[in-house]
Amino acid sequence: MSSPSLHSSDKEKGQEIHNEYVGKALDAPYLSPAEEKKLMRKIDYKLVPFLSLLYLLSFLDRVNIGQARLDGLEKDLHLKGNQYQIALVVFFVGYVSTEIPGNILLKKMRPSRFIPAIMISWGIVMTLMGTCSNFAGLVAARFFLGLTESVLFPGICFYLVSWYKRNESNLRIAIFFSSATLSGAFGGLLAYGLSKMAGIEGLLTFVVGCISPWMIEDFPEEAQFLTPAEREHVVRRLKEDTGAAGTFKMKYVMDAFKDWKTYVFALIYIGVAEPLYALSLFSPTIISELGTFSRAQSQLLSTPPYALAFFITLATAIYSDRIQRRGIFNIFWMTVVIIGYGILIGIETQKHPGVAYFAVFLCVCGVAPCIANTIVWTGNNFSGVLKRGTSMGVMFAVGNSGGIVSSLVYRTQDKPRYILGHAVGLGFAGMCVLLSIFMMVYFQRENARRDAKYGKVPDFVLGANGEELTSVADDPEIRRRFGLDGMTEEQIEGLGDKNPLFRYYQ
Template sequence: MNNEKVFLLNDKEDDLGDKKLLRKLDWHLIPTMTFLYLLSFLDRVNIGQAKLDGLTVSLKLSSNQYNTCLSVFFVLYVVLEIPSNLILKRLRPSRWIPMIMVGWGIVMTLMGLVNSYASLLICRLFLGAAESGLFPGVNFYLSSWYKRRELSWRISIFFSAAALAGAFGGVLAYGITKMGGVGGQEGWRWIFYLEGIATVVVGAIAFFFINDFPSDRPKFLTESEYNRVMTRLQTDAGAGASEHFSWKQVFAALSTWKVYAWSLCYISILVPFYSLSFFSPTIIQNLGFITYQAQLLSAPPYVFAFFTTMITAYVSDKYAHRSIFIIVWLSVSIVGYTILITLENLVVKYLAVVLVAGGLSPCIATCIAFISGNVSPHTKRATALAFMISVGNIGGIISGQLYRTQDAPRFILGHTINLGFCALGLISVVILLFGLRAENKRRDRLYGPINAPMVLPDTEVQSSDTFDVVSEEDRRRWGYEYMSEKEILDLGDQHAAWRYIL
């Protein structure tokens, strides 16, 4: 390679410079996004705490009307997720994310003024529309900064905000409802007022703290750090290093069976997860606790979920495996729902709620890392991720209907349906595991195993085909000698040298 200085990169060993770079990336990217999602999830599910403090009584809502208000959130949320990810790609995160945050913060604040079923329904509909861009957008954003085996830990830190919101939300709601009577307003209205105003303020400030994609050369990176980031990403992505927008990649994402299998797995996790998020205060109250006890006792299950999510993420990234952890934790959730259906002891059933929460939470973050690390190039990944999350959030529409007042106090119907979804998720991830493993073996058999580290010139990074720069012999071996560089880049995860993370 002439007299150029070269360095070796492989995905099993990072040098000290990479570790220092990762710490810098983590500090500038993860805390901001985690805090934003905490506010998002808090604003999404605080209606469950408001119900305990009298929302349904004040607005004279029937059980079906309340459940409809829960479900309608996801109607526009699902429809707008893919368009939002494409807008994010064009407008940049530092503009798009603060815009939608201010939007949903305003809607949340206005929810404190509702005085009828219709007005609450409209607010929940527009809240879903405004929030639709954050979760898929941030997952796509993080997958654009980190190597595939580094994703699970970072996405799990981000998603742990949902567990923290579940834990923090009950305690916060208990404190806020003590403001009942202030300004002539009921306590549940103050939940919406204060949490909505906080979101608006944070959204306005976020414009100054959110960094854009690596290719936008964010200011916190030096020139050498920027080059290193781009080299790491291109080496890890291989043929998926292409970042140009392409409708061909959009259609490619929607034409592979794997995306639909991931989507089926994801919706099977989200139905029980959302129903637990919305109804855990009600479920716990119906175990025999009074209102303030139910609000406070809704916290421990999510504290446990936080720890299971973080531990799973660490081990999952360490060993570069995804599916086995989803299988294990879905099995734990199935055990929890079985206990809730069959037993009547109060303490045991509360512990079952803890098991279910702790089992479902790590599955979500791991499933997102699973698809993010296995779909390429850039636009194809953005589309596949947004599609999976959109399909999954249809589960939010379903979950809002599962726990009806007439089924109290045991809620057998809701628990049984959720158990069935967990079993469906288990089947889906097993299919993915065997399917991806078979494809890896097929490529090994046809093209040989990919073991050698990639050798790249230590020069300014260009948007090039990292497989192509290795040797013309590889091009001939893979049958790509008559393909242009752009065509090879567009292969992404269909490239002969790509191996799926299981």
């Protein structure tokens, strides 16, 4: 008969600890829903527009070589055989080489200093590229352009997911990435105008890089544009959603390398990135082969698919955040890409230019929303800022290697149908679909296993006066129920996404 009494005593003690916790929690500067919404708008206006401008400049600098090819690049620099493809490849060799250490350094250093430094570097390289007069100079410039640009996109994606909760991040990443979609839509026209003013693109990047230290904030813990109460609220809501920011420890870096999910997400991302880069680099060339089009006409025809993709990307992100699901969108949209490539492979494109142009629409509009979706899906499912940053770095390094593949498979001798390039893109898209299905099923089963073992994670605990307090993980009674009783904050932090309180996004 002693067991029930002991159980009752433990329960009463647990309730006393819980009451003490929620009483103290009332002293914390919790914001009302209206105040929190206003705070998030303040963060959005501070971060997203300027970071989107940076990526627009980066993507434009990267892919304008495709437009320059239509403008006579090969003739001007006396390129022969596959030298144009080599110039594309060396960019991505430099691009993938520093993405993993770049994300680690971004956490260790201040983003407000690190990001402007790399911008200024690639602005100088881009400016000097205008002086290239032969193949060797072009190759050297493209390699160093890739090297200096490599940290920007993965670094900013990691930076953004470190500011927002998991059900808020897809829309912000999508807006950020959509600047590249707009670059795809209008990059040809911009490149044409800027080509008449040699070096102006790189100079513009250099100038923006110089003012960036005053425009870019550091991580939430050190953000100067927030009041102390706002800063504390942002840090707490992120801790409640994905865990504490944590300290810099190599253990967290190694945890990412040891986690098999890191490599599956990397393969999913390359399944999206290879078609994306192929379409970005070669869509003007592909369209030009559909008929007798001038350079200006080819550029104009490449604009509508990317303009539509811009709206599809944003709509997908909004709905994905609303239902808190990721995998199903990869599966649907990459299936659309597979259909598009299938059409391009299966028809005589010059005999049916309208159908082929429709297939380009399917490919571009299908692949665009999956970039942001995959990035956010990866960031959502690794807990601990350093582990998340490292895993995302691996994902970007492997995924952006798709640029090397895409640079090699659209060969001059394959025009006008480019069957090899389209078939490779179809294969990568198919891999993305299959692995997305696998991860979605795995996350569903793992969440169900944790629910069965520990119970569902409550959305809130009730405070002393009936307030809904969302600091669930700090409640001693919750910790006891989920097997975390007696563990230090550092030990709980070390669990990362293996924490019983953590639930994966499907």
